[in-house]
Amino acid sequence: xxYIEVSFTINPISPVVADVLAAHLADIGFDSFVESxxxxxxxxxxxxxxxxxxxxxLDLVRDYGSVISFSQTEIADRNWNKEWESNFNPISxxxxxxxxxxxxxxxxxxxxxxxxxxKMAFGTGHHQTTWLMARELFETNITGKTVLxxxxxxxxxxxxxxxxxAANLLAIDNDEWAYRNAIENAEINSCSRIKVELGDxxxxxxxxxxxxxxxxxxxxxxxxxxxxxxxxNPGGTILFSGILSTDIxxxxxxxxxxxxxxxxxxxxxxxxxxxxxxx
Numbered sequence: 001x002x003y004i005e006v007s008f009t010i011n012p013i014s015p016v017v018a019d020v021l022a023a024h025l026a027d028i029g030f031d032s033f034v035e036s037x038x039x040x041x042x043x044x045x046x047x048x049x050x051x052x053x054x055x056x057x058l059d060l061v062r063d064y065g066s067v068i069s070f071s072q073t074e075i076a077d078r079n080w081n082k083e084w085e086s087n088f089n090p091i092s093x094x095x096x097x098x099x100x101x102x103x104x105x106x107x108x109x110x111x112x113x114x115x116x117x118x119k120m121a122f123g124t125g126h127h128q129t130t131w132l133m134a135r136e137l138f139e140t141n142i143t144g145k146t147v148l149x150x151x152x153x154x155x156x157x158x159x160x161x162x163x164x165x166a167a168n169l170l171a172i173d174n175d176e177w178a179y180r181n182a183i184e185n186a187e188i189n190s191c192s193r194i195k196v197e198l199g200d201x202x203x204x205x206x207x208x209x210x211x212x213x214x215x216x217x218x219x220x221x222x223x224x225x226x227x228x229x230x231x232x233n234p235g236g237t238i239l240f241s242g243i244l245s246t247d248i249x250x251x252x253x254x255x256x257x258x259x260x261x262x263x264x265x266x267x268x269x270x271x272x273x274x275x276x277x278x279x
Contacts, residue, residue: 002076004049009069010039016270017066024057027217088118093131096138112163115188116154129241132266132273133157133215136239142166148209151216155182162191169194172203201227212238218247222254229258232278241273248272
């Protein structure tokens with residue numbers, strides 16, 4: 001499939017601005033992001049590209065202190081997997097977990113190591129939210145629990161949860177690349193209790209979980225909150241992320257409207273993780 005590459009110049013250059021911009025671009029169909037010397041490159045399938053949506057996304061980042069300009073180029077089909085593999089960097093979750101690709105050198109000193117085959121399911125802005133969610137899992141009672149990883153992407157959170165002792169896990173993503181990649185990564189990490197499904201929150205009908213992990217984006221979290229609440233067992237825990245710290249209050253209000261109880265939030269570089277429980 002042909003793609004549109006949009007080259008963004010961010011002045012002054014700022015990783016925070018790049019991450020916030022990536023989050024808004026992901027909402028309108030951009031699926032991968034690469035840091036550049038002047039800012040960021042973003043990619044979207046040609047049929048999904050709409051210049052009006054791009055300009056609207058830029059308007060949402062105007063208040064972050066950087067001037068952003070862009071140019072666009074049409075790129076013929078190529079081996080996109082190899083393109084994104086070359087831009088995948090390891091993730092270090094303090095001393096708890098080291099997440100690397102097969103072509104990275106193993107690192108000693110971590111209690112857990114994950115090997116992830118990076119496909120198109122991993123973008124620039126996702127690192128901070130993945131870090132927040134993964135770190136929180138090491139402080140959450142997972143042993144023997146039934147766990148849902150909603151919007152699983154590469155499957156990192158489900159894999160960590162299994163290694164922490166979860167009894168049964170369901171990982172769901174609506175992107176076929178992510179779906180296949182999560183299956184592959186579960187196998188690479190010798191996980192046997194993770195079931196991966198392709199779809200969205202409609203797949204949750206009739207299912208119940210002790211722990212729900214939802215690292216997606218604000219709009220989807222708000223739209224599907226009622227479904228998450230119905231699928232959570234009494235006394236269960238939900239961890240939400242994929243949101244900016246400025247979105248915490250909006251998410252808290254929706255949490256309270258759906259019978260859940262807000263318990264905590266944590267932030268990292270303008271990104272946030274919100275925790276709640278069910279009565």
